[in-house]
Amino acid sequence: MAGSVTVQSTLNQFLSTDSLDSHRRKVCRRLMDCRTARMGGMEMRCDHCKARTVHYYGCRDRHCPQCQGRASQRWCERQRRSLLPVPYFHLVFTLPHALNGWVQLHPDVVYRRLFESVWNTLSQFGHQTKHLQGELGMTAVLHTWGQNLSRHVHVHCLIPGGALTEAGEWHGAKHQYLFPVRALSRRFRGRMVSSLRHSVRTGEFHRLQDSDAIDGILNEVMQKEWVVYARHCLNQAETVVDYLARYSHRIAISNGRLVSQHGDRIKLRYKDYREDGRQKTLQLEGAEFIRRFLMHILPKGFMRIRHFGYLSNRTRRRKLTAIRQALQKPPESDVEIENGSETQRSWPCPRCGDGVVHMVRQIPRFNARGLVTG
Known part of the structure; x- marks a missing residue:
């Protein structure tokens, strides 16, 4: 039966850590834990409709398709x-x-x-x-x-x-x-x-x-x-x-290129640049998909x-200033850009659209043995 498939789901289903070195084992563990209860998170409540939601933290690993955007x-x-x-x-x-x-x-x-x-x-x-x-x-x-x-x-x-x-x-x-x-x-x-x-x-x-x-x-x-x-x-x-x-x-590979899973076979979409970037699909056994990903x-x-x-x-700072002077272009304003983060405590309610959701409690993360960690 076809089903929704992600890099995370394939790792959870097909990965065997027995032969992995410690570095790859840690990377894969982070990817499998990403945005799950094992990472901890926040329970949020809307001040208008009172709806409660849970948001789990991402792993922020550079190999994770959920965190790189x-x-x-x-x-x-x-x-x-x-x-x-x-x-x-x-x-x-x-x-x-x-x-x-x-x-x-x-x-x-x-x-x-x-x-x-x-x-x-x-x-x-x-x-x-x-x-x-x-x-x-x-x-x-x-x-x-x-x-x-x-x-x-x-x-x-x-x-x-x-x-x-x-x-x-x-x-x-x-x-x-x-x-x-x-x-x-x-x-x-x-x-x-x-x-x-x-x-x-x-x-x-x-x-x-x-x-x-x-x-x-x-x-x-x-x-x-x-x-x-x-x-x-x-x-x-x-x-x-x-x-x-x-x-x-x-x-x-991003989750968007994974098409479906049938049993232990993963179907993915790719471009064949030998044929001018023509879109094609490829089926790999789960173990082979994991081997290539690793x-x-x-x-x-x-x-x-x-x-x-x-x-x-x-x-960079000194030489870019010199280049802009040579080009007779004023230097760019060096103002820090504010970025959102996963520790943001409030945002517009996605359900009612009228309220703002606020954190009501922190959800602790758990280690491999199920114990609360700091």
Whole structure:
């Protein structure tokens, strides 16, 4: 029989934690507890119709499809203050699938080297391109999945169209595409392979034991063209914010893409980009769905959203001020944006529409043994 299906329901039904490491076990536990009595919450009452409702807290885990919408909104509101009145470019750097085995064994090393190689490539182009000759800024987001939940490691980059020189001048981009894609691809390939070889020599890939196999993989990927995608510039600030929201907090799969469940088989919707984004459906056994989902849980503490160049956290305020002065645009007002939170104590009543619901009591959370926790 078909039924409503969510990531949470599939984890509750099909997940076996016996073979999971402690990090993945904790992540999955948070996702299964999200917005349930195990998380605790608030009992609310309307001051008009007197209706009582219970609201359970979310887990706020970055892999949770129920929590990322609000997190994305808050993050984008903060990033809005860093937007420049210039065109923006969207680039995507993709890792060859031949390296997926290395990602399985050493994800933290490969992901870190990927960020480094992407920024090294773009930074060199920014300094060496004649009409720029300065420092670029970049916001980069790591995605590890394809539409069918397979491993497909790539980095989305959003780049303002221009460079800041050492003299404090702004040199704007002059072309529809920031840099030639083929040249970017080959420079990126060389930097990434060189970086991986360095990690091999320093012992960071300690789970890879066969030196001949290592050389074989690296020689193989050097002989292939690597995929770099570039989209033409975005001119409207609202469009840039929409891009930030679209890519910043996306997870491997949202509940909206899960169509139905029939027994132990999960049907999901995906786009086939080999056929111009045609919508298709895919059925997976519950255990296989869980296996693919778990591939995309990031290493503990790994930052999947990073800022580089004049957008880096350390120098952003100072350098954005210099860029706006060079553009003769006044700096944006640095006013903190108020955000709603799950600890909000009142809001309009969804039932009667006339009253306001207020918290009447706090509902404690419970641990795995059913005991009240603080």
